[in-house]
Amino acid sequence: MIRFENVTKTYPKSTRPAVDGISLEIGRGEFVFVVGTSGSGKSTMLQLIMKEQDATGGRLSVAGRELDRLPDRKVPSLRRQIGCVFQDFRLLPNKTVHQNVAYALQVLGAPRSRIRSTVPEVLDLVGLAGMEKRFPHQLSGGEQQRVAIARAFVNRPPILLADEPTGNLDPGISLEIVQLLDRINRTGTTVVMATHDFATVDAMRKRVIRLDNGVLVGDVEAGEYTTGSIPRIELDDRPIPTRAPEPAVADGYDDGAPTGAGSAAEADPAAHVDDEAPDGERQAAAQGSGR
């Protein structure tokens, strides 16, 4: 699903690589933590996967695409495969919980009927049923992160990247958020999470990739990494609603078909309303949805 072959990223004007000759493979459906001190290259690694940064050396393949050879016009198609969650939530402050999640589908051109059925389903999955009409400022940090996760997952992307998703949360809430990511992982979505949160990493007993100064210094199989500080937690084994049979967006995974606002208008004229939204809003929704 994700393959790094001797990948290096040196930022312009930088004297040393932020990511330095990394080779590793992350298989479909894996849950992987990326750990390392501040500046070790965790965020850069995630940004390379979503092609927000380009590698300066080596080869990187994501969801069947060779990123060094991926033309710009196909980057949106790559990003539809990837949901993203960030430390600072990045919700749209003037939209409700429902609208924040729905917007991620609208910018992908999903018809209104699909949005109506899918959004409540995913809000229920993340534990926010009943909070649809609240605005972000009326939610706790943990609840805001749940909205962000719902937005990232609403299109059921095969890959979910989480960059310090618990960085602004208390320890108990952090564990709940990672357990939610674990539930999402068990629907088949590959999860890669960068974190400083060693208590959670210990508790979850997943595969752990460790970076130091951009270099891969550890890759420990699931179940083997722990400092032994806390006992293993119980995972939430409740079933998750299965994926709907039809694709969530009009274009599916087709690389060539026209997508986005144009197809939104064709599929559902009402969806066009939000195309008038400011650029910043469109960008925030797109980031969350993995567009």
Ligand SMILES: Nc1ncnc2c1ncn2[C@@H]1O[C@H](COP(=O)(O)OP(=O)(O)OP(=O)(O)O)[C@@H](O)[C@H]1O
């Ligand atoms: N856009 C950029 N331009 C130049 N240098 C950058 C840029 N982004 C990151 N770096 C540098 O690359 C190195 C790795 O940074 P990165 O943010 O990937 O680390 P990190 O492990 O995610 O750190 P943190 O845990 O603090 O978020 C650092 O030395 C950083 O200063």
